[in-house]
Amino acid sequence: MDRVLHAGAASVSGGLSPISLGLALADWGWHLATQPANTGRLALSAQQHALEALADCASGNCSGPLAEDPRFRDPAWHQWPFAPLARSHQAAQHWWQDASQLRGMTAHHTQVLRFFAQQWLDMLSPSNSFFTNPEVLRRTAERQGANLVEGALNRLDSWRRRHGLEPLTPPEHPYLPGVDLALTPGQVVHRNHLVELIQYAPTTEEVQAEPVFIVPSWIMKYYILDLSPHNSLVKWLTGQGHTVFILSWRNPDENDARLSLDDYLELGVLDPLAAIARLIPDQPVQACGYCLGGTLLSIAAAALARPGQVERAAQLPKLAGVTLLAAQTDFTMPGELGVLIDESQVELLEDIMSERGFLTGRQMAETFQFLRSRELIWSTRMREFWLGERMQPNDLMAWNADVTRMPAAMHSQYLRRCHLHNQLAHGEYPVEGRPVSLGDIRQPVFCVATELDHVSPWRSVYQLHRLVHTELTFVLTNGGHNAGIVSEPGHARRRYRQRRMAHGAHWTGPDEWLDAAEARQGSWWPAWHDWLVEHSRGRVPARPVPEGLEPAPGGYVHVRYHD
Structure with a gap:
């Protein structure tokens, strides 16, 4: 009865736990009430921010930091009467950043309060309103209201x-x-029941001896790495002379509610590796994991490397190396997603999933939209609904809309084992009843992080340096969680930093690494190819693809649900 009650209430609260927010507000309120001097300072600060904004605009200095905010780039925002609105909004943002961090508050409650305050401020931004947005008013006058008609049609379409x-x-x-x-x-x-394994046709006469096996995240369709021909990582790898395998995850339904993380490890990594061993016997494999696929791959690599795995390891190919793309292994600093994950929130998600046996693709997509609401919700709606502009779809947007589901048991285990208890980083993650340690991995590791990643922040990904004791090449590329990885050669304004840490090297913090890492222009893909070649046994004649179950992209990629 409690689960049904909570699931019903979640539809009102947007899937967010009101208890989590209530605890954060209570923490803030009690500390604010017991700090009268700090309360007085914040009251004076609020007055000072407001007076400074008005004084600057009255004196004609209306630009200030507005140029740094894309919502206020239009020149009219720097003029009266719109400049005071924008400056006051920014002043409120700065004030809340200060006010939400009181002495004695827990770090998590500070993050929660700051995050939700920013969400409310983004919603109340003057750029979102018809009467306070000069760009909308000008467009309406120029087009005699036609943009509002088009915007209404866009609303209906949405x-x-x-x-x-x-x-x-x-x-x-x-x-x-x-x-x-x-x-x-x-x-x-x-x-198998969970994945399809795709092998791609060679495009060169010779290939590297070691095939590349890619494990994408299960929260996305695999073709993020095989988008259009010009930006397909898979196509580029085959063109460089690699034999490429990739997983296509099945989109689960209510019959898969009991699928666990152990099932994902067995069916999603170990069983496909065994299939590769049958297809290409006696050859090591270069294994690569993207996002959660990288987390899962690191668990598999650690499990196969631990003592006592001789019999199981004999059935699988050896790993020549491990590549992790935007993948967290230490969840101490999980970024913005961590703001929404605590015991109360996980319990609410479990209650929501118990109704249907899975977390819907829409619920997952809305969570990520909520994390980036300024760009993905408010700015987008302003342009579509008020300016009448229709977003032009592209391949990345189409992939992003092709959402997948999360089985209830697996998703609960992932949130608890990784986010709440950080078992992998602590050497406590259980595989077949025994904990695994990333320190057992002896293969060289190539790890890629992205500068603007809000899902796997690069400083969090960087913590892998503390967990493995092998050669580690770390690459930091510009862009976000997806655009930084889908970064084909020839793409304008691409850059990255790279540095290799030898086996047994002393700990270097992320900021120190950033200062010492070599800066390079262009895509990181060729650097990965060079690393794969360096750790290869050489080239062999290209392997023809055997007659399979069906041509790529297979059947699982087409499974869609309307949730």
């Missing part, structure tokens, strides 16, 4: 898509896998 109805204006280019995306030729060579 509502129809959200409820699974056909849009009023179907996109000219729908970007469908197998039609516009995921076009690299290959075959599904192995399938």
Whole structure:
């Protein structure tokens, strides 16, 4: 009965735990009430911020830090009467950043309060309102209100898509896998209940001896790494002379509610590795994991490396190296997602999932939208609904809309074992009843992080240096969680830093590493290829792809649900 009650209440609270926010507010309120001097300082600070904003605008100095905020780039924001609104809004943001951190508050409650204060401020921004946005008012006057009519149609279109109805204006280019995306030729060579294993056709006469096995995250469709031909990592790797395998995760339904993290490890990594061993016997494998796929791969590598795994390891190919792309192994600093994860929130998610046996793709997508609401919700809606501009879809946006589900048991275990208890970093993560340690991994590691990643912050990814005791090449590239990884050669304004730490090297903090790492222009892909070649046994004749179960992109990628 409690679970049903909580799940019903979650529909009102947007899937967020009101208890988590209430505890954070109580922590802040009690400390504020017992710090009268600090309360007085904050009251004076609020007055000072307001007076400074008005004084600057009255004197004609209305620009200030507004230029740094993309919402206020229009020149009209620097003029009366809109400048005081924008400056006051920014002053409120600075004040809350200060006010939300009181002596004695827990770090998590400070983060929660600061995050939700920013969410409210972003919602109340003058850029979101018709009457206080000069760009909208100017566009309405120029077009005699036509933009508002187009915006109303965009609102209706958005509502129809959200409820699974056909849009009023179907996109000219729908970007469908197998039609516009995921076009690299290959075959599904192995399938189990959870994944399809795709092997891609070679495009060179010779290939590196070690095949590359890629484990994408289970919260995304695999073709993020095989988008359009010009930015497909899979296509680029085959063009460089690599034999490439990749997993395509099945989109689970209510019958998969009891699938566990152990099932994901067995069916998603170990069973496909055994299939590769049968297809290409007596060859080590270069294993690569992206996002949660990297976390899962690191668990598998640690499990296979620990003592007592001789019999199981004999059935699988050896790992020649491990590559982790935007993958966390230490969840001490999980970034913005960590703000929404505590005991109360996880319990609420478990209650929500108990209704249907899974977390819906829409719920997962809305969580990530909530984390970046300024860019993904408010700024987008302003342009679509008030300016009447229709977002032009591209391959990355189409992939992002192709959401997947999370089985209840697996998702609960992941949140508790990794985020709440950080078992992998502490050497406590259990595999077959025994804990694993990343320190047992002896293969060289290539790790990529991205500067603007809000899912796997680069300083969190960097903590891998503390956990492994082997050669580690760390790369920091510009861009975010997806755009930083899908960073093909020739893409404008790409750059990265790279530094290799030898086995047994002393600990170097992330900021010290940043100062010492070599800065390079261009994509990080060629650097990875060079690393793969360096750790290869050499080249062999290209391996033809055997007749498989069906051509790539396979069947699992097409499974979609309207939740």
